[in-house]
Amino acid sequence: MNLKKQDEMDSRRYPVQEHMRLQRIEWRIQRIGYLFLFTIVILGACGLFSKGILSNKRVKSADGALEVEYERFGRLASDMSMTIRIRPQQDGDFRLVLNGEEMDNFQIQSLQPQPQQAFSRGNALELHWSSPRYREGATVWIGLQAQNPGRYPVTVTLDNKTSVQFTQWIYP
């Protein structure tokens, strides 16, 4: 017996009641769903959900004295890193100010090298380093952990002169 395609897609009543219309909707949803899941995996591999080429960003201040590498996307309660690079300077003194809601939302897990002094001013964290060695430039590594999801603008200021701004998006 050779069945026609049309007949094959008709609902049978015996031995079970079929609902081919719903079944076809289900198959269509599945087809779209496959595409959706594949897209998520590919985007995830590229770093849309933190840690990857889409996520790793680098901003430089206009005069080039300050450069920040950060993660555009982060996840709630997981570690993310930020690297701040400073161009060689006249004196070995520099002061960094981390500003914004950033500081309310982020726990600083590690801060290397340790600053000589640290203050707070409103929502800002002010860090001060001083050593002749820093004349050759300096790098500060910060390990952060986000406490709340959302979009957070961050400003990093060097010596009250030059600053960079960026935003971070934290997934729940």
Add this chain to the structure above:
Amino acid sequence: METVLRAASMYLLLLVVLKIAGRRTLMEMTSFDLILLLIISEATQQALLGNDFSVTGASLTIITLVVVDILFGMLKARFPRLDMLIDGTALILVENGSLLPERARKAGISEEDILNSARSTAGLERLDQIKFAILEKNGKISIIPQR
């Protein structure tokens, strides 16, 4: 509140992903599928509880999951169409000894899968000995032999 939201969102996510994966994907239960399920549960557990080691947190998560499940059960009983869409419906794959190829293809089931079920559950050898093969809601294939 966060615990409740975590549990409810993980429930919905698993519902959607497993629905997309299809009835058969995780139901075949080869040893690999078992391991895959264990890994999925492990990954889920992290998101559900995070760093919370308290009895209260675990209780709240469990109760939320059960309540969401009860709610879905009530919704399904109220709206039969929702039930059919979420759980699917039975689908006939073999009718009077002949395979319905378009259906089998769309459901991702080969003739070999049906024969496998026929051998193990009904002791049948050939397709023409099968009167009906039905893909059930739970992903198993029921075989009704020809008399």
